[in-house]
Amino acid sequence: MMAGDSEMLELVVEAVRPLTSAIKAFVLRSAHGGALPPYTPGAHLGVQVVQPNGRVGQRAYSLVAPHAEGCSYEVAVLHEPRGSGGSAWMHGLKPGAVVTAQPPRNDFALRTGSVPPLLIAGGIGITPLLCMARALAAEGRAFDFFYATRSVGDAAYLEEARALGATIVHDGGDPARGLDLRAALSAPQPGRHLQVCGPKGMVQAAVNLARDLGWPDDHVHCELFAGALEQEGDVPFEVRTLRSGKTLTVSAHQSLLDVLIAAGVDPLYDCRQGDCGVCAVAVEEGVPDHRDHNLSAREKAEGRTICICVSRAKTSHLVLDI
Ligand code: FES
Structure with missing residues (x-):
């Protein structure tokens, strides 16, 4: 039972757009017309998915663009062939399909202080950070933005991130060639907030390093994407x-x-x-x-x-x- 169940939304898939061979973007509108509930950068949509056993589960997908009066929601979904089936179900959706979702909620709110925030994204973790970067840019506010992926072909929203001034790093599958977290996190300052989202290893490394380098705990904010919760070697x-x-x-x-x-x-x-x-x-x-x-x-x-x-x-x- 979802805690704090609120009124569910019925959304129609307006468009499906492949972003990479494994990631699709979904544009969703109200199935009944009219405005959709607002949200703040970092929010996610709790979409009800049908799993292979026929049961309904819920998956959280971050909204990739700041809320614009009443229009649509856009989320991006990484297909995880070894997952529990939710992403495969999402990837099977075609325009016109109707999905049910919890209204947006935000467990990863953008914090800004007196100093430009530091945004770090890994893989599909780009989604909430792209929303934050877009919101900051729209307000004319400065920020530092890093986006790490395995390769160009794996990177969703690459051009959008680049246009927002992101430093892009492709590690080719070798973490040693990945983002230099120590350099990115090297200058903690009062009022500078870190927002990091991506795979578990990267998020954990960033959070641990930030602590070691003296970032106050309340200036470090992280979110894992759902697939990051599985670990190599998990057994039944x-x-x-x-x-x-x-x-x-x-x-x-x-x-x-x-x-x-x-x-x-x-x-x-x-x-x-x-x-x-x-x-x-x-x-x-x-x-x-x-x-x-x-x-x-x-x-x-x-x-x-x-x-x-x-x-x-x-x-x-x-x-x-x-
Ligand atoms: S549902 Fe929040 S910790 Fe498990």
């Missing part, structure tokens, strides 16, 4: 639900949350990316593999609570009080 595990009496298998490419929802358990959740803590559940047996940013180091070490949207198991099974 079993989960038993005490209150609802189910025994389920979570495959390497599924989240615990999606498996519980698909099985008819009604867990509470919100951000789906380990930030809010709404999905935290008590662990009765087994050892969680914590991947959230919400639980404290002590809570993680105790292992009695798990954020089911992103975390997995270090043991072959977990027993949860749900």
Whole structure:
């Protein structure tokens, strides 16, 4: 059950545009005409997708352009063949299709202070940062912008980012040739905010380095894109639900949350990316593999609570009080 469910939007796909061989942009308008709810840069749309098992799941896709009075929403979706099927479903949408979505919400708001902000994007993580850069440019405000991808062919919105003054880096699959984070983060200043979005490794490296270099915690803001939550080497595990009496298998490419929802358990959740803590559940047996940013180091070490949207198991099974 989505925490804070608000009125859902019915949106019609107005246009689908390939950005790379694996990324498509979707332009969405209200299926009933009229204005769409406004949002601020960094916001995402919670789109309901149909998974291969027929169950409905929700995926968060960042809005790539600042809100313009009442018009349309644009999101971009990376097809993840090893994912749980949501991106494949999105890529199958054609103009005229109708989708349901939660109104935009923002867990990654653009913070600006007395000094130009630093925007760092990796891969499909460009989407919220492009929106921020466009908003800042429209207001005539300065910012520093870096965009790292594997290659030109993998880079969505490359020309748009370049036109906004982004420094573009292609690592060719070799992180050693990637963005020089140390140089980019080298000058923390009061009032200078860092906004970073991309794959987990890059985001974690940027956040850790920023701390080491003296960036205050409240000046560092990050978001992972959904696919970043999967890790190389993930294996299936079993989960038993005490209150609802189910025994389920979570495959390497599924989240615990999606498996519980698909099985008819009604867990509470919100951000789906380990930030809010709404999905935290008590662990009765087994050892969680914590991947959230919400639980404290002590809570993680105790292992009695798990954020089911992103975390997995270090043991072959977990027993949860749900
Ligand atoms: S839903 Fe927000 S931490 Fe899991």
